[in-house]
Amino acid sequence: MTIDHPRIGMDRYIDADWMALCASVVRGEMTIDGVHARLADDIAGKQVQRKVIGILNRMWFPGDPSGRQLAKQAAALATKADGDRIAAFEAVAIGAYPYFRQVMEHVGRLVRLQESCSAGEVHRRMFELHGKRSTIDQATSYCFKTMISWGMLERMPDKRLSSAPRAAIGQEAREILDQAANRSRRSVSPLRPSDPLLFPFAKQK
Template sequence: MTTSLPHIGFDRYIKLEWAATALKVRAGLTSIDELNALLASENLGKEALGKTQTKLNGLWLAPRSVLLDFADRGAAILKASPATSAVALTWGMALASYPFFAKLAEQVGRLTALQDDCSTAEVHRRMNEVYGEREITRRAGQAVLQTHENWGVIERIEKGRRLRRRPAIRVDDPQLVTWLIEAALRCLGKPLALSSVQTLPVLFPFSLEGSLAFLASGSAHIELRSEGPHNQFIALREGA
C-alpha cells in the first residue's frame, strides 16, 4: 500500500516587497494595479508570474475561507498602524496558510535555537523525513529558505552551507502579539503551554513583548486555560 505524502503548497520564492504590497491591497492602502505593475516589472515569465500570484492569493488576496477573518484582522492591524512590521504580519499569515512554510520555519527555529546557526543540509534532511525525499521537496525548501533570507530573518553563511538567525524583530503591539500567537496555534493545531510561547520554533524571528497571559486572556480568539496553579495553556477558541 502506497502512503501519500503531504501536499507542498508553498514552493515559490516570494519577495517581501510583493507580499507587503499584497497586504496593503487587502488593507485598502493601495490598489491591485500597483501590485500587478510591481510584479510585471520583475520580468518573471508567464508561468512564474502565475505561480507567484497564486501564492500571494493564498497569503493575502484570496485566502481560504477559514482564514478570511484572520487575514482581515491582520490587515486591520496594518491599517491602524502603517509602520507595523510587514514581516511579522506576512510571516503569521504564511504560518496559518501554508503547512510546508510552517514546518520549514519550525525546523529552522529548532536547529538554530542553541547556537543561532545550522547546516542547510540538516534542514533539507528533516523536511525530507516529512515530505519525502523527492525533487519537489528540495526545490520548495530552497524557495522557502530564499524567502526567509529576503524577509531578513536568516542569512546564509559559509557559501550557503549554513544558515544563521538574524537579530529577533521586537513585537510590542499587543494586537500583533496575540495575532502572531494565534497564527502559531493555527499552524500547530494544538493547545500550547503558555510558558513555551516565547520560544516557539515557528516564531523564532520575533521577540514577543508584554504579559502573554494578560494578552491571551483579553483575546476574543484565544482561550487561556489553567491546569493547576502553575500550568497555563492557550488554545484557539471554538469557532475561531
C-alpha cells in the same frame, strides 16, 4: 497507517515587497492590478508569475472567513515596526501553508540550539517528512530565500543560515501569531516563548 502530510503549495520565492503590496490591497490602499503589474516587472516567466499570484492569493485573499480575518489583521500590522511587519508576513504564510511552518520550525529549533544551521540539515528533516524528491528540495530552498527577504534569516559567508537580528514585537503581533499557529497546527494553545516559530523575534519581557 497513512500520514497526512501538508501540500507544499508555497513552492516559489515570495519577496517582502510583494507581501507589502498585497497587504496594502487588503487595506484598500491599492488595487490587485498594481500587484500584478509589479510581478510582471519582477518575474520574466508567465507560468512563474501565475504561481506566485496563486501563493499570494492564498495568503492574503483566502476563501474562508477566519482566513480573511487573519489577513485583515496582518495587513494592519504590516504598517508598523519591523518586528510587527515580519510577524504579519509569518502569520499569513503559516496560516495558509503548513509546509512553510514546518520549515520555520526546523530552522528555529536549529538556530536556537546551535546559533546557525546548514541548509542541508533542514533539507534532511524535510526529506524525512515528505520523501527525497526534487520538489521538496526546491521548495525548502525557496522558503530559505523568502525568510531572508522578510528579515528572518541571514546567510553567513560560509553559506550557513543564522537568525537575522531579532526584532521586538508588540502584543498584537504575538496574538496574531498565536492565531496563525493554531490555524496551521489545528491547535488551541498559545505559543510558548521557546516555540521555534518565534525564533525571529526578541524575547518579550
